[in-house]
Amino acid sequence: MPYSYHSHSGQFCKHGYGLLEDVVKEAIRKGFRGYGLSEHMPRYDDSELYPEEIEACCTPKSLATTYADFQIEAKRLKELYKDQISLLVGAEIEFINKDYAHHVDQLRKMFTADYVVGSLHHVNTIPIDFSPELYADALNQVNGELDQLYVRYFDEQYIMLKSVRPEVVGHFDLIRIFADQTVADQTLLLPHVWERVIRNIDYVVGYGGLFEINSRSWKKGLRDAYPQRDIIQVINEKGGKFTLSDDCHGPKDVGLFYEKLPQYLLETGVSIIYYLSQQNNKVIVKEHLNILDDEFWKGIKDW
Numbered sequence: 001m002p003y004s005y006h007s008h009s010g011q012f013c014k015h016g017y018g019l020l021e022d023v024v025k026e027a028i029r030k031g032f033r034g035y036g037l038s039e040h041m042p043r044y045d046d047s048e049l050y051p052e053e054i055e056a057c058c059t060p061k062s063l064a065t066t067y068a069d070f071q072i073e074a075k076r077l078k079e080l081y082k083d084q085i086s087l088l089v090g091a092e093i094e095f096i097n098k099d100y101a102h103h104v105d106q107l108r109k110m111f112t113a114d115y116v117v118g119s120l121h122h123v124n125t126i127p128i129d130f131s132p133e134l135y136a137d138a139l140n141q142v143n144g145e146l147d148q149l150y151v152r153y154f155d156e157q158y159i160m161l162k163s164v165r166p167e168v169v170g171h172f173d174l175i176r177i178f179a180d181q182t183v184a185d186q187t188l189l190l191p192h193v194w195e196r197v198i199r200n201i202d203y204v205v206g207y208g209g210l211f212e213i214n215s216r217s218w219k220k221g222l223r224d225a226y227p228q229r230d231i232i233q234v235i236n237e238k239g240g241k242f243t244l245s246d247d248c249h250g251p252k253d254v255g256l257f258y259e260k261l262p263q264y265l266l267e268t269g270v271s272i273i274y275y276l277s278q279q280n281n282k283v284i285v286k287e288h289l290n291i292l293d294d295e296f297w298k299g300i301k302d303w
Helices: 020-029 051-055 060-080 100-111 132-140 146-164 184-188 191-207 215-220 229-237 258-268 296-302
Strands: 034-037 086-089 116-118 210-214 241-245 273-279 282-288
Touching: 020 034, 020 060, 034 060, 034 273, 060 086, 060 100, 086 273, 100 116, 100 146, 116 146, 132 146, 146 184, 146 191, 184 191, 184 229, 191 229, 210 215, 210 258, 215 241, 215 258, 229 258, 258 296
Parallel strands: 034 086, 210 241, 241 273
Antiparallel strands: 273 282
């Protein structure tokens, strides 16, 4: 009965596709028992709009309306399908600047979000996962020095982690996404980068956050899921907790590349997965021992 706590749909996300209800139906069909609905939180300035949103004439106000509409629909689905799947309703956050600490706090209070996925999609306010071209812009800001881009990413991530303390840490090393793959992992392991990775891991382990193992990296052609295996090894050694996420962007993405997860978990020594459960209107963390023995994996061949 594996899980995912990171998902989107075309109904509420311009770079997604399909209806949110169809995402839920597909999760049920594929045997998920726990699934998180986590559309992107709004952004608050015209300068923060993505190209696709500008083309669609979106505004910060319309993004806020879209997110509010998402909350209404997600909570309807949570109740409608409660006998078939345990749904949680939250948000994947942004952290473009320090003001987002306040924005996330207000979002939690306004919508009583079950949880948030703490992600960093920008470095120096430039989106690093939208396109190779924008990634190159962010790299140019540090004179083309990949290690410095990594440093700034993990420094900004640390500020986000301390400000938000997200229940789930989204794609911890997303900064690898458009890097030159021949040097990406070596750059990560450089001492001045690696010490920041360790610092961020220590902080999340300290407050009990979950690190998602995000399978969407394989859609981008990367060797490893997020996070990559050296990072997973350290998290394991420090007693950190992992969960799973497909980072779905539409119904067909539900369980995306989950068929590759058993081998990845085996290779990285991950045998316990943690999941979120709601009891008495409070979200708690539970553990799923011997995750690779779960019947869920046998059903993937029938998808």
